[in-house]
Amino acid sequence: MLKEIEIYKCSNNKIAEGINPSYSNTSIPYLFLYDADKFYEFEMQASKKLKIKFKNATKLVGIKSDKIAQDLKYYKRGFSNEHKKMYSRLEQISSFLGNELETDDTGLFFKSNSPFYVFRIQAREYLKNKRVSVFNDTIEGALISESSKEIFFKWLLSHYNVDVSHLRGVTTQLRNSGTVVINDKVLLTSIKLMFEGKSDTQIKKKKPYKQVSDLDFYINGQADWPPVSKTSGWVTYFLDFAIDEIEKESLLSQDHNFHELFNSYFPELYAILNRLYPDRLQRSLSQ
Structure with a gap:
């Protein structure tokens, strides 16, 4: 199915608007895929808390305040359950x-009961109606996650000879910012930042939290990490490795096929890929 799809890199808004079928008044099926920071970012407040700032990915697709207000007026007039649900969702997003x-102590995540995680779900559902899929953070986050950690750690060892087993669950004293427990969630996010991904809070490594840079300094010193960038090819290498591993696992499993196993390792990526199938195939895959 992917071979039947034309893929464009929209490095600027003019390209995105030009190929949007609704802009050119055509009926070609399409899907936009964005990193989360194209739609919202965070501004540091004097309280050291973060405030959401809405952004427009393009003139046609966005969640900026004026667009939300416009859509609220539109959906308020509707009486269908679909309109009522959308109106409720828009009210929540606006709020x-x-x-x-408030972030946790590391600055990498929001507190577990943070309203941000409700916001992220609601924003993603709102944008679905605009034929948009948004990663929770970035493509790196869809690949390096707690779901994929075992296959990712295996790839690090196989491809780069980087063994992280001695880091998992370790409690350590950082150079400037106290003690931290490096559980898998913290370890994976720290590695993701090294691989040019982002945390939930979109915090950069150097500031404003000392513990973020301290974690980066500590974990960088624990292995001979490879130089990686968005153009180094690591995404292709990792996906090739993961697909081979999943194929082997599916051949040995009596309970799970390749699609089910891929979904268990990469649920966010699988959900996006599944949207690219025609409706009839989507139904068969979900059964």
């Missing part, structure tokens, strides 16, 4: 604009 969100 997040002034919220100050």
